[in-house]
Amino acid sequence: MQSIFRSKRGRIGGALAAGLTLAAALAWSAATPRDSLPDDPRQLQVLAGPGRQPAALDRLRTLAERNTPLGRRALGEALLGNRESAVEAQVWLCIAAQAGDAHAAFLLGKTLMDGAAGIPRDPARGAMWLGAAAEAGHGGAAFHLGIAHRNGNGVGRDAIKAARWFQVAAEQGIPAAQFMLANAYRTGDGVPRDEREALRLYTEAAEQDHPEAVQTLAMAYRDGELGLARDEMQARHFMLETAHALKHPALRP
Known part of the structure; x- marks a missing residue:
């Protein structure tokens, strides 16, 4: 469990640094x-x-x-978030995205997928911008594009494409993507079924306090799943970790 504590210290340090930047501003x-x-x-x-x-x-x-x-x-x-400025927000994000700013494309795509104050949902356009950002290597965009393909939201439902984009995001250390890709490997949804790879990904996500991943490990130890032997002590440990993760969950991209 040392790796979990090390990763938590790193996340706390990053959060403190971001908080100090905001406080200073x-x-x-x-x-x-x-x-x-x-x-x-x-x-x-x-x-x-x-x-x-x-x-x-x-x-x-x-x-x-x-x-x-x-x-x-x-x-x-x-x-963004100001209804009176919604149109101007989209204009500037679009200009930045068209100039090759991947994060601007991600923000624009996610906003159009979800909708916002003064900005109606437009999943097809949102998926287009997410795709542009994901192709440029933006991990958050890759995760949301994977969700879009899994659910058929703005794009065709496609388990293989969903897993592909979850893979891109997971390789950048995004716990939500690691969890989704682990689910895919566990059931063989868009990728070959591979419980060992699923376990590895669940573990990586759990080390970043992803609640569902931690709970999945608890259930796996309790029931002897994912190639693990039944272990009540480990099951109880991960249930306690689940309670902690629910209070301090990993942020979604």
Whole structure:
């Protein structure tokens, strides 16, 4: 279980770093004069979004209009969630995506798949943008494209394509994709049935606090599945880990 604890420390460190970045930007929002805002689009995005600073949004819009690549995506993302700015958010994300920004394509695709304030669902367009981002190597887009193919949402239902994209995302360490690919190997859905590979993937996802993966391991030890011998002690251990993971689940991409 040492590998689980090591991975948890890494995730805690990453979360703390992200939290400190957000806190620093928000502190800047409160303490920095309007005429001395940063030029970093990522900081401006925080100030314009969570910080709700209009001057930061204006500065970000200026950077986007100057064709600053990151500025266009940051402006689109900052505007997401505001019904009055929904159309402008899509425009800037689309401009960034068309210029080759894979993360902008992912954001646009996911937003269209799910819908958002002022943005109606359009699964076909969403899948198109997810596909562009996934082809460029974006793991989150690959995961959501896999879900789309598994469910036939915006694209044809195709278990082989679903498993292919789950594989791409799983190789980037995305626990939700590792879990979905493990399910595919367990049942032979789109890939050859392989319980050993399923167990490996469930374990990798569980090490990142994916609740369903941890629970699957608990059930496997309890019932003697996935090639494991029955082991009540391990089953109880993973049930306790499941309770922890439900309180601190791995984030979906």
